[in-house]
Amino acid sequence: MVIDNSFYMRLAIDAAWRYQGLTYPNPAVGCTVVGEHGEILAVEAHTRAGLPHAEVNALQQAYYKLTNDSYILALEKSVDIHTHLLANHNNIFQNCSLYTTLEPCSHYGKTPSCATLISELGIKRVYIGSSDTNAIAKNGTMRLQMSGTEVYSELLEEECNALLYPFKRTLEENFIFFKWAQRLSGTSDAGIISSEYSRRSVHAMRDVCDLLVVGGETVRQDRPTLDARLVGGEAPDVLILSHESDFDRDIPLFHVKGRQVFIEKDLQKLSEYKNIMIEGGASMYAYTHDIVDYYLCYLAPTFGGSRGINFQDDSFEILNQRKEDKDIIMWMKRI
C-alpha cells in the first residue's frame, strides 16, 4: 500500500462520508493533519451545523497529540478552540501538513475563518480536494497563500467533489436522496432488516433532513411514525405521495409536534425544501427515478424475504461504502 498524500486525503474523505446527510445546511468535510515526520496527528470531520468545522476538529486533536494539553479537549465551541490554539500553539504546527476535502473557509460565519486559523498557526502545507464554490466562503486559498502557506489543490478532486455534491445541490436547488434498507438477497419485505446502528443512522438523517417523502401504501400498511426518536432528534415534515387522502389520522405520524404533513398526488412540494430524503420500495424508486441525486442503501448481510427493488438495468457507482455494526452502508449515484 502506498502511504502518500492520497492516502491521507482518503482518510479525510472517509471520515467525512460518515456524516454525509447530517451536516446540512453545511457540507460534509473531512480533514487530516500530518506531523513533520509524516505521522498522522488527527483525522476528523464536520459532524453537524453549528459545531466546529472539520479543520478545527482536526487541529484540536492534533494540538492535543503534540502537546498533551488536555484542556483543549474540553472545549466544544469553535471560537474557544480557535482562541486556545492561537494563544498556545508555540509554532508546533510549522512543519505540519493539513489535508482537507474542501478549501478552508475564509469568512467569519458561525465560526471564525479556518483559512485565518491555519495561516496563523503557521501550517506549512495545505492539500485541498474541492474548491469552495460558495461565494461567501471562498478565497481560502488566497488567504493561505498570502501568509506563505504552500497550497496544493485538486488532490483527489473527483472523490471530494462527489462528497461535496449534496451541498452544492442544496445551494442550487435541493438535494434529494433515496434511502432504502435491504438484505443481501435484495429483499426489503418481511420484517426488520437493518441493525440497530443502521436504524439509528436513519433517524439521524431524518433529524437533519427537512422533508421526508413516503408512499401512501407505506403509511397505510406500516403506520410508521417517521420521526427521529432513536437519536432524540426532530421529526421532519412528511410528504405522503398518494392519490387518495383516506388515512387513519389517529396514527402518531400525524401528531408529531412542529411537523407538517402533506398528502399530494405529485412531487411539486419538493421545490419548497432543500434536504430531502425519500424512503420507499420498488414503486417509490420507479416514481422518483429521474429526480434523485444520490442513493443511500443499508445492506444487511442476511437472506430472507421475497420482494425488493429491482429496477431493471439500473447501475450505480458506489461513492462510499463502510461497514457499521453488522451492515454495509453505501452512498451511490446512478450511472
Add this chain to the structure above:
Amino acid sequence: MVIDNSFYMRLAIDAAWRYQGLTYPNPAVGCTVVGEHGEILAVEAHTRAGLPHAEVNALQQAYYKLTNDSYILALEKSVDIHTHLLANHNNIFQNCSLYTTLEPCSHYGKTPSCATLISELGIKRVYIGSSDTNAIAKNGTMRLQMSGTEVYSELLEEECNALLYPFKRTLEENFIFFKWAQRLSGTSDAGIISSEYSRRSVHAMRDVCDLLVVGGETVRQDRPTLDARLVGGEAPDVLILSHESDFDRDIPLFHVKGRQVFIEKDLQKLSEYKNIMIEGGASMYAYTHDIVDYYLCYLAPTFGGSRGINFQDDSFEILNQRKEDKDIIMWMKRI
C-alpha cells in the same frame, strides 16, 4: 478517528484480506511498520506462497522509505531482502514498531525466519494479532523477547484469527469456501454480473485452489472452462456434482492440461483436497450449506435478473469487505 495501535493493525488486516485465498498453502498475513515518530512507513501483505512474508515485504518498503536506497526495491527473493537489510540497516529501525496479524515465524522454511530478522534489525516493539499455532513456525515471540524486543500479543486478536482461520482449516482438514457473484438485487442470472477486476480475482482464486466444485447443471448450461486464463494461472481440478454423467466431453473444461475432472454424486472427494472453492447458485448453496467455512461474495452495484441465492433466514458476519473497481468484495461467515 483514533490513530492508535488498533488503527495500524487494521491497516495490516485489510492489506492481508486482499490476498485471502491466494496465499495457500501459507496463511494470509499483513504487516504495518511505524517509525519512531508514529509515521506509517509501510503496510504490506504476504501475496503468494514462495514470495516474501508480510513482515519482509513491509520491512523492505520501510527501509526504502527511511534510507531512499532504491537498490532494495529491485530485490524479489526473501533471502536477498534479508541479506540487504541485515548488511545495511544501520540501526534505523531501533525505534520502530511493527504490527503483524500473525506471530512472526521462527523457523527457516522457504524464507529465513522473520523473528530472527526483526530481532537483528533491532525493532523496538512488535504487536501481534494471532499466535502462530503451526508447530514448526511458532516460538517467534520467544525469539523476539530473547533479543530484547518488546512484544505485545493479542492486538485485535479476534479479527486476526478470522483472517487466519482458512489457513488453520487447511492444517486441520481443509478450507472450503463458497464463492458467488450477484447484483444488488440479489440476482445471479441473466448474463455477466461482475466487473473485469472481480472476474480476474476469481481466476486468481482458481489458480491457487486445488479443487473447484460446480454443479452439473452449470456445466451443461454454461459450458464453462473454469480455468484461470485471465491471470495466466493454473486450472484447478474440478468436481462436478451430478447424478448423471452425460456431459458434452468436447467442451474445454474437460481438456485443460494437467487437470483432473471428477463427476460425482456426493462430496466425498473433498477429503482429498485442502483449498476448495465451490462456485454455484441457490441449489449448490443449499447442498453445501453445512460444510462451508467461509463465503466470498462479489456484489455488483446493479439491478437486473430475476433469480439468486436466498436461503431463508441465513445470516452472515462480514469479516472483511472492500470496494475494488466497481464491485464490493465480501468475505463472510454464516452465523
